[in-house]
Each structure stands twice: as C-alpha cells, then as structure tokens.
Amino acid sequence: MRISTLTIFNQSVGSLNQQQSRFNDVSMQIASGRRVVNPSDDPQAASRAVGVSQSLAVTEQYADSRVSARNSLSQGESVLNSVSDAITSAKTLLVQASNGTLSDADRQSVASELRGTYETLLGQANATDGNGTYLFGGYSDSSAPFIKGDDGAVEYVGDSEVRRQRIDASRLMEVSDSGQAIFQSVPSGAGxxxxxxxxxxxxxxxxxxxxxxxxxxxxxxxxxxxxxxxxxxxxxxxxxxxxxxxxxxxxxxxxxxxxxxxxxxxxxxxxxxxxxxxxxxxxxADQGNTDLFTTLENAISVLENPSGTEAGQAALANTLGTSMRELDNSLDNVLTVRASMGARLNELDVVDGVSGNRTLNYEQTLSDLVDLDYAEAISEYSLRQVGLQASQQTFANMKGMSLFQYL
Structure with missing residues (x-):
C-alpha cells in the first residue's frame, strides 16, 4: 500500500487543526472563566443555565421594583409624619382659642396662625416625589389631587384607587395611599x-x-x-x-x-x-364631616367672625369642640395610614431577605453549571499545548521524508 505525499500532508494538517482547535477552546475557557462558552460545549448545562439566568433576571427586576416601592412609601411616610405634627399643632391652637379670657382680636390672631397650618396641610396633601409624581393622587398622579374650588373649599380630584406595584412573583403591594383615604376619612370605630x-x-x-x-x-x-x-x-x-x-x-x-x-x-x-x-x-364619625380641610375651614370661619351674643359664644364653643373631636379622628386616621406604610416598609425588608437568599441559590446553581474549574482547565491547557507542539514537530519531521531528497 502506497501513501502519497498529499495524503501525509492532509492528515498532518488535519491533526494540527484539531489540536489547535482544542487548545483554543481551553484558552477561551480560561480567558472567560466559563466552562460552557458555547452551547455545544455542554448542551444540557447550557439549556439549564438559560432557565436559571432568566429566573435570576426576573428576581433582579423585582429587586428594582422594591427599591422604587420603598422610595415611594418612605416619602409618603415622611409626609404623613409632617401631617401628624400639623394636625397636633392645629389642635393646640383650638385649645388655645377655647380659652374664655381671649378677646376677639386674640382669636383672629389664632385664626391667622391656624390658616397657615391649613395651607401647610394642603401643600403636604399635594406633595410630590421630586419627579413631578403626586404621592396621594392614586393613579391620577400627574396633577394635584386637591384643589380649591370657587367657594374656597378644598376638593379631592384624584383617583380613589391606589397605585400598586409587583414586588415579588406572588405579591402585589400598594405603594401609595389615596389622599381621600388620608385627608377625608376617619378610622373605623371612631365613635x-x-x-x-x-x-x-x-x-x-x-x-x-x-x-x-x-x-x-x-x-x-x-x-x-x-x-x-x-x-x-x-x-x-x-x-x-x-x-x-x-x-x-x-x-x-x-x-x-x-x-x-x-x-x-x-x-x-x-x-x-x-x-x-x-x-x-x-x-x-364616618357619617358626619370626615374632611380635615372642612374641619379647619369651620374653625377658622368661627374664629374670624366672632359674635358677642350668647348665641355667638355658644356657636364658637360648639364649633371648636366639634372641630377638636374631628381633628382627633383625623389624626388617628393619619396615624393608622402611616402605621400601614411602616408595615409595608417592613414587609419589603423581609421580601428583600428572601429574595437575597434566592439570588444566592440561583448564582450558585449557575456557577455549578457553567463556571470553570481553573485547576482542571490549566492542567488540560498544558496537555493541549504539549499535544499541539508534538503535532507540529511530527509534521516538521514527516514533511522531509521524500525519495526526491536522495536523487
């Protein structure tokens, strides 16, 4: 059987290419740090890695969603803290105005201060998150939820629904509260x-x-x-x-x-x-006046328009007494909503912990599937390098084996 020079060259070049390809594959694995660089390296592991990577990406999206939800709830809780302080200040002013030794001028001074508190509360009810989104307008968050009508009364024009955001696969959380539920409601059992x-x-x-x-x-x-x-x-x-x-x-x-x-x-x-x-x-309480702004408007009106008659003094005392009772209910309601926001913030922390553990599990699984064992890879790299050098040396020796050299 005769072996032609062409056959020898073709076999040698093929062997060289095969050794070079294997050497390049190992080099690429070491450079990327991954055992499965191409799906063909391990089809089963590559397929499973795609599924794990998708799950990990979804988990990271929920983590971003929780960051957004936490920002919204934290800002809302901060505003409600200021609202609580303002209501407490208004109650203090009404107690002061109820003092029978005050003159009409004194009560008008209290009314002026109370109006400042009223405007402060209106501004807080129309608070934004810094990006132009109103916190308490529900899904109608692009315009102010509370506006003053022609008669000076405050009206809620926002959405009664609250914005919800999915923070995990099985949890759709309310990330805001309706201004109507905060400023125009009272807690159940308010008497x-x-x-x-x-x-x-x-x-x-x-x-x-x-x-x-x-x-x-x-x-x-x-x-x-x-x-x-x-x-x-x-x-x-x-x-x-x-x-x-x-x-x-x-x-x-x-x-x-x-x-x-x-x-x-x-x-x-x-x-x-x-x-x-x-x-x-x-x-x-929930069938009478539940509007915080109406309560303050009634109190301001009776303080700004005092009457020296017995009927006027009775109207003053009754209006202030009713307003203080309504302010107490409004404060309880605000505190209830604020507590609910705090509970949701705590829940976000719990979900973050669970999600963190889930992320670690996904990353570990993904690492087991596609990451490289450097000790094994370096050993194989050395082996492929030796094989490539041997193939090159063999080809160099064989290509000189020709009878023409002896003619």
Missing amino acids: HVATAEQDNAGSVTFSGPQIVDDEALEAGQSYTINFAGDEASGFSYEVLNDDGDRVDDGAYSPGEDGMRIAFDGLSMKLDGQPVAGDSIAVNP
Whole structure:
C-alpha cells in the first residue's frame, strides 16, 4: 500500500487543526472563566443555565421594583409624619382659642396662625416625589389631587384607587395611599361626633358624646336632639333616631354644672339656654364631616367672625369642640395610614431577605453549571499545548521524508 505525499500532508494538517482547535477552546475557557462558552460545549448545562439566568433576571427586576416601592412609601411616610405634627399643632391652637379670657382680636390672631397650618396641610396633601409624581393622587398622579374650588373649599380630584406595584412573583403591594383615604376619612370605630345646627338661636353648649354602654350602643345610628318650650313654661328635649323614633326625652333644666343625658349607650353633657326649635345632630364619625380641610375651614370661619351674643359664644364653643373631636379622628386616621406604610416598609425588608437568599441559590446553581474549574482547565491547557507542539514537530519531521531528497 502506497501513501502519497498529499495524503501525509492532509492528515498532518488535519491533526494540527484539531489540536489547535482544542487548545483554543481551553484558552477561551480560561480567558472567560466559563466552562460552557458555547452551547455545544455542554448542551444540557447550557439549556439549564438559560432557565436559571432568566429566573435570576426576573428576581433582579423585582429587586428594582422594591427599591422604587420603598422610595415611594418612605416619602409618603415622611409626609404623613409632617401631617401628624400639623394636625397636633392645629389642635393646640383650638385649645388655645377655647380659652374664655381671649378677646376677639386674640382669636383672629389664632385664626391667622391656624390658616397657615391649613395651607401647610394642603401643600403636604399635594406633595410630590421630586419627579413631578403626586404621592396621594392614586393613579391620577400627574396633577394635584386637591384643589380649591370657587367657594374656597378644598376638593379631592384624584383617583380613589391606589397605585400598586409587583414586588415579588406572588405579591402585589400598594405603594401609595389615596389622599381621600388620608385627608377625608376617619378610622373605623371612631365613635360619634355632635354638631350644633347653624341656625340655632339659643346658647346651648355640649360636650361629648361619650360611650357609656357598649352593649346598648346602636351601630351606625344617628340621632337628633330637639329642644322645645319657653322660659315661662320651661324647656324640654327629645332625642330621635334615624327612623324618627323617640329614644329619650325629658325636661331640660341645667344646673350650675349643666345637665347630662344618656341614650342608646351614649352620654352627653348640655348647658346653656335653648330656644324652641334648636337642635343638635349626633352622628357616627364616618357619617358626619370626615374632611380635615372642612374641619379647619369651620374653625377658622368661627374664629374670624366672632359674635358677642350668647348665641355667638355658644356657636364658637360648639364649633371648636366639634372641630377638636374631628381633628382627633383625623389624626388617628393619619396615624393608622402611616402605621400601614411602616408595615409595608417592613414587609419589603423581609421580601428583600428572601429574595437575597434566592439570588444566592440561583448564582450558585449557575456557577455549578457553567463556571470553570481553573485547576482542571490549566492542567488540560498544558496537555493541549504539549499535544499541539508534538503535532507540529511530527509534521516538521514527516514533511522531509521524500525519495526526491536522495536523487
């Protein structure tokens, strides 16, 4: 059998190319630090690595989403902290204004300071995150959620829904709260609030109501206290519920410390001289005025327009008393929302911890699949280098083996 020179050259070149290719593959693995550089290196590991890489990318996206959610909640919680301080300041001013020794000028000064607090709260209700996004407008976050109408009253024009963001595969979190739920709501179980009718001509004042019997309390029931009679024959009162049924009545004759009446688990203290037709409404807190701005507007109005009459003084005392009760409810509501934001921030920390462990597991799995064992790779590199050098030397020796050299 004869072996031609062409065959020898072709086989030698093929062997050289094969050794060079294997040497280059190992060199590329060492340079990249990866055992699987191309899918053909280990098809099964490459396929599994694609799935793990996708899961890792999704986990990182959720991590970015949590950063955004944390920023939004942190800014909202910070604003609500300022809102709480402002409401507390307003309550302090109303307590000050309730002092009977103050003059009308003093009360107007308090009203001026209270209006400043009012404007501060309005600004906080329209707070943004620094990028022009309003914090408390729900999904309508591109425009101010609270605006002043032509009559000067503040109106909520934002969205009642709250923005939600997916922070993990199985968790869709609320990353903001509606301004309506913060500034125009009261917490459940806030009790009852009494309000004197604006057209009352008498000087009756009240305090309360307080809950004295939980079992007798009619949930969601509203009441109206009506006064009748005159000075000659004496005055009487009756308490009617929503259905118009009388739940209490009697003669109205307050002594030096006033007169206390009780009905359906509630108790109120009344004082002053009524006029027939005067009335006082007693409503569950969530059925009466729940608007923080309306509360402040009512208080400012009565302080800016004082009246020296007994009826005017009664209206002042009743309005301030009602406003303080409503401010307490508003503060409780703000604190409840703030606590909810804090709980969500804590939840983000917990999810971050779980996600961090998951990321480590994915990275370890990915490393086991495609990362390079340098000790093994360097050993193989040396082996391939020796094989390549041997092939080159063999070819160099064989190419000189020709009979033509001896002719």
